[in-house]
Amino acid sequence: MKPARIVLNEPIAEDLYLLEIELVEPIDKEPKPFQFASLWIPRVKEIPLSISYAELERSRFRFIYKLRGRGTRALSETLSGSFLGVKIPLGRGIDLRELRGKKLLVVCGGVGIAPLPYLVRVCSENGYEVHVVCGFRTRQGVPPIDLVFPISPHSVHIATEDCSVGYCGDALTLAKKVSKSENFDDLIFVGPSFMLKKACEEFRDVDPMISLETLVRCGLGLCGSCYIRGSTKLLCVDGPVFRCSEVSEYLAGLPD
Ligand SMILES: Cc1cc2nc3c(=O)[nH]c(=O)nc-3n(C[C@H](O)[C@H](O)[C@H](O)COP(=O)(O)OP(=O)(O)OC[C@H]3O[C@@H](n4cnc5c(N)ncnc54)[C@H](O)[C@@H]3O)c2cc1C
Numbered sequence: 001m002k003p004a005r006i007v008l009n010e011p012i013a014e015d016l017y018l019l020e021i022e023l024v025e026p027i028d029k030e031p032k033p034f035q036f037a038s039l040w041i042p043r044v045k046e047i048p049l050s051i052s053y054a055e056l057e058r059s060r061f062r063f064i065y066k067l068r069g070r071g072t073r074a075l076s077e078t079l080s081g082s083f084l085g086v087k088i089p090l091g092r093g094i095d096l097r098e099l100r101g102k103k104l105l106v107v108c109g110g111v112g113i114a115p116l117p118y119l120v121r122v123c124s125e126n127g128y129e130v131h132v133v134c135g136f137r138t139r140q141g142v143p144p145i146d147l148v149f150p151i152s153p154h155s156v157h158i159a160t161e162d163c164s165v166g167y168c169g170d171a172l173t174l175a176k177k178v179s180k181s182e183n184f185d186d187l188i189f190v191g192p193s194f195m196l197k198k199a200c201e202e203f204r205d206v207d208p209m210i211s212l213e214t215l216v217r218c219g220l221g222l223c224g225s226c227y228i229r230g231s232t233k234l235l236c237v238d239g240p241v242f243r244c245s246e247v248s249e250y251l252a253g254l255p256d
């Protein structure tokens with residue numbers, strides 16, 4: 001666990017916060033997109049959050065988090081200048097060479113937007129094109145896109161379920177429309193588990209990638225709490241991103 005100082009911790013949409021930390025001791029290995037960190041909120045608990053952006057030269061890392069329970073509420077009340085404990089980077093993340101080509105459609109639901117800014121940065125540095133579709137329930141839940149993405153994706157399409165901004169409907173329906181009007185080499189989905197299950201069913205023919213969430217405790221492959229049922233995989237060692245076909249038994253066991 002490494003100490004880190006909070007540089008910024010502020011709301012950017014309803015129940016959504018942007019956190020920036022600076023590690024006291026630098027790390028020397030660039031994280032991969034979709035790797036995550038485990039943040040220890042002193043006297044409260046440890047929570048896993050996706051790396052939303054990384055600037056290794058300044059030892060700065062960003063996270064986007066949604067208020068859920070005790071841990072995220074306590075984090076939202078922690079002031080700039082306070083210290084946290086951080087395990088970073090965790091997980092395998094993705095290697096761009098695993099992707100089927102250089103033109104990607106990345107689809108997110110709500111706080112699933114968190115890992116996309118760093119993915120976009122790494123992709124744009126390597127000549128990949130990232131098109132983003134993100135769905136939110138209401139206008140109040142939509143964060144400022146320019147603030148979230150320090151490097152702009154090729155395109156951003158927003159959907160809201162209450163029809164207050166952008167496309168009227170959910171992210172999956174909009175993703176279907178976008179993927180019919182243009183060809184993409186690969187698709188990645190990030191969001192709540194019911195959305196991932198539906199994405200794997202509806203885009204079965206292309207076997208997309210999905211970023212899963214399971215209970216993470218040690219983050220180091222030791223405790224087994226992040227085991228993905230019906231597979232031989234641990235999320236904190238092998239994930240959090242998998243092809244649908246690799247985790248089909250796990251998805252079948254999730255509620256619709
Ligand atoms: C690899 C990974 C990346 C994640 N990235 C993000 C992110 O970028 N932004 C974000 O807002 N959230 C992210 N999460 C989810 C985040 O970890 C939970 O929202 C957080 O732990 C909730 O803690 P809490 O005390 O506020 O809520 P609690 O009341 O303790 O829990 C609320 C819900 O959060 C989930 N949760 C709780 N503890 C854990 C845990 N140790 N591991 C996994 N899920 C848990 C469960 O679904 C639980 O029902 C990620 C989870 C994983 C596994």
Ligand code: FES
Pocket residue numbers: 215216217218219220221222223224225226227234235236237
């Ligand atoms: S969280 Fe302990 S093995 Fe993955």
